[in-house]
Amino acid sequence: MIQIKLARNYGFCFGVKRAIKIAENAPGASTIGPLIHNNEEILRLKNNFNVSTLNSVEEAHDIKKAIIRTHGIQKEDLEALKRLNIEIINATCPFVTKPQKICEEMSAQGYTIIIFGDKNHPEVKSVKSYSIHDNVHVVLNIEDLDGIDFTNKIALVSQTTRNADEFLKIADFLIISCKEVRVFNTICNATFENQDAARELARQSDIVIVIGGKNSSNTKQLYRIVKEYCKDSFLVENDKELNFSWFTGKKICGITAGASTPDWIIEKIIEKIREIKV
Amino acid sequence: MIQIKLARNYGFCFGVKRAIKIAENAPGASTIGPLIHNNEEILRLKNNFNVSTLNSVEEAHDIKKAIIRTHGIQKEDLEALKRLNIEIINATCPFVTKPQKICEEMSAQGYTIIIFGDKNHPEVKSVKSYSIHDNVHVVLNIEDLDGIDFTNKIALVSQTTRNADEFLKIADFLIISCKEVRVFNTICNATFENQDAARELARQSDIVIVIGGKNSSNTKQLYRIVKEYCKDSFLVENDKELNFSWFTGKKICGITAGASTPDWIIEKIIEKIREIKV
Numbered sequence: 287m288i289q290i291k292l293a294r295n296y297g298f299c300f301g302v303k304r305a306i307k308i309a310e311n312a313p314g315a316s317t318i319g320p321l322i323h324n325n326e327e328i329l330r331l332k333n334n335f336n337v338s339t340l341n342s343v344e345e346a347h348d349i350k351k352a353i354i355r356t357h358g359i360q361k362e363d364l365e366a367l368k369r370l371n372i373e374i375i376n377a378t379c380p381f382v383t384k385p386q387k388i389c390e391e392m393s394a395q396g397y398t399i400i401i402f403g404d405k406n407h408p409e410v411k412s413v414k415s416y417s418i419h420d421n422v423h424v425v426l427n428i429e430d431l432d433g434i435d436f437t438n439k440i441a442l443v444s445q446t447t448r449n450a451d452e453f454l455k456i457a458d459f460l461i462i463s464c465k466e467v468r469v470f471n472t473i474c475n476a477t478f479e480n481q482d483a484a485r486e487l488a489r490q491s492d493i494v495i496v497i498g499g500k501n502s503s504n505t506k507q508l509y510r511i512v513k514e515y516c517k518d519s520f521l522v523e524n525d526k527e528l529n530f531s532w533f534t535g536k537k538i539c540g541i542t543a544g545a546s547t548p549d550w551i552i553e554k555i556i557e558k559i560r561e562i563k564v
Numbered sequence: 565m566i567q568i569k570l571a572r573n574y575g576f577c578f579g580v581k582r583a584i585k586i587a588e589n590a591p592g593a594s595t596i597g598p599l600i601h602n603n604e605e606i607l608r609l610k611n612n613f614n615v616s617t618l619n620s621v622e623e624a625h626d627i628k629k630a631i632i633r634t635h636g637i638q639k640e641d642l643e644a645l646k647r648l649n650i651e652i653i654n655a656t657c658p659f660v661t662k663p664q665k666i667c668e669e670m671s672a673q674g675y676t677i678i679i680f681g682d683k684n685h686p687e688v689k690s691v692k693s694y695s696i697h698d699n700v701h702v703v704l705n706i707e708d709l710d711g712i713d714f715t716n717k718i719a720l721v722s723q724t725t726r727n728a729d730e731f732l733k734i735a736d737f738l739i740i741s742c743k744e745v746r747v748f749n750t751i752c753n754a755t756f757e758n759q760d761a762a763r764e765l766a767r768q769s770d771i772v773i774v775i776g777g778k779n780s781s782n783t784k785q786l787y788r789i790v791k792e793y794c795k796d797s798f799l800v801e802n803d804k805e806l807n808f809s810w811f812t813g814k815k816i817c818g819i820t821a822g823a824s825t826p827d828w829i830i831e832k833i834i835e836k837i838r839e840i841k842v
Contacts, residue, residue, distance in 0.1 A: 450740060453739075454736045454739060454740070457735065457736070457739055457747075458732045458735070458736065461731075461732060461735055461747050461749050462728060462732070462749065464749065465748065465749055466746070466747070466748050466749070467746075467747045467749070468744070468745075468746045468747075469735075469739050469744070469745045469746070469747060470743065470744050471739050471740065471742065471743055471744070471745070
């Protein structure tokens with residue numbers, strides 16, 4: 287039987303646990319965008335707690351209670367929501383509220399804002415929306431810094447779920463190019479810990495299964511990290527996506543999961559892997 | 565004859581040129597500590613312009629005009645000097661005034677101050693003295709950061725003449741360990757340019773002669789850099805220190821000089837090397 291090894295740290299982070307508790311205590315409410323990046327868990331909340339998911343604030347006219355997703359929403363969306371005069375329940379992860387505030391304060395102090403992250407990710411969109419000026423740039427690498435005026439003072443923040451090494455590359459480039467860089471390390475600890483543990487796990491495994499939403503930033507980061515150390519690494523959302531042929535000849539299967547992956551999905555997958563005859 | 569190659573950038577920087585001009589225009593004045601880190605040039609200023617050098621403020625009682633050295637002096641020394649009611653001529657390099665001000669302002673805002681530099685160097689002593697609290701630490705490497713409380717917000721500055729790569733190592737460590745790091749890149753451009761040029765020069769040379777004061781921080785940095793790329797590298801203050809045996813069998817001799825090394829010393833050395841039969 288294949289040996290299963292769990293990462294030292296994995297799965298639900300503080301912000302996700304908190305958001306799910308909030309949602310379970312607000313039956314009948316609607317979240318603006320998916321509460322967390324995990325379709326299976328969102329389906330569970332719908333089926334067991336009647337918490338539904340809206341695509342945008344525009345769909346919120348007929349609801350009574352709105353839940354703000356863990357990733358936060360854009361400032362203008364929050365204002366639109368407030369005008370609807372409905373109950374607003376804030377499940378924004380406190381670690382996301384931090385870069386929002388930094389973006390607001392630093393822009394008010396005249397800093398050029400650089401956000402290290404994915405410009406299409408809801409968290410980054412929400413953080414960016416808090417800048418009081420347009421001199422705010424979302425970058426994923428040094429090349430993306432091209433064309434930014436470095437004569438102004440610069441504040442750098444990160445999407446909470448990015449890779450620390452890549453963040454440092456950007457910070458270093460800015461430090462050399464600018465007279466002042468204010469670096470706010472807003473990568474959350476759970477991200478750090480899960481990434482470190484994933485690296486350690488991958489080194490010891492023949493195959494690694496990363497469990498999490500395909501639209502989850504932190505899950506994708508975990509996948510990138512393990513892939514570097516163990517080429518037979520696979521990202522799955524649920525047990526149905528497992529392919530038995532992956533496991534042929536493998537002895538040690540490492541398992542890790544994104545911050546929005548519930549334990550019950552992880553358990554189901556482990557159960558299925560245990561059944562595999564290698 | 566050995567081929568002589570000069571570094572693309574070397575020698576007198578803006579701050580040193582400015583200080584020498586100031587001294588030449590103040591015959592009879594005394595500097596508090598050596599004006600620049602070059603004994604030969606200081607001797608020239610004494611002989612030709614009657615500008616003498618005092619060891620400390622305590623010796624300044626009988627003078628009429630005091631010149632503040634390029635490296636700056638400690639805040640309390642400046643205040644003592646002011647109480648003497650003599651003319652004070654400030655030759656502090658403007659690039660040193662910058663970290664002094666940063667240290668003062670950031671400490672006033674409650675930041676823990678970290679200075680990357682040599683705690684015994686007059687510039688670092690002067691910068692440090694501008695902190696309004698005692699939470700200021702001088703470090704040369706990551707090990708020196710041991711025991712510093714990282715829960716407070718941190719401001720990082722550099723001695724103007726240090727190596728950029730080592731500065732980044734410390735910055736990176738702080739970024740990962742702290743929630744906020746305010747990084748002020750106070751390494752001066754001349755230092756950057758001279759170091760880049762020295763690296764390039766050393767790669768192309770069989771032997772490199774670095775000319776400068778043995779107590780000059782930027783000269784020592786240049787020496788460390790060229791030594792990495794060309795093992796036959798030597799640091800000399802003047803032509804008398806040249807050893808002809810160093811040049812046996814060598815074809816290309818690279819030459820660079822610290823920011824406080826006057827052209828006349830460099831020229832004398834080149835002349836002497838040209839005479840060597842290899």
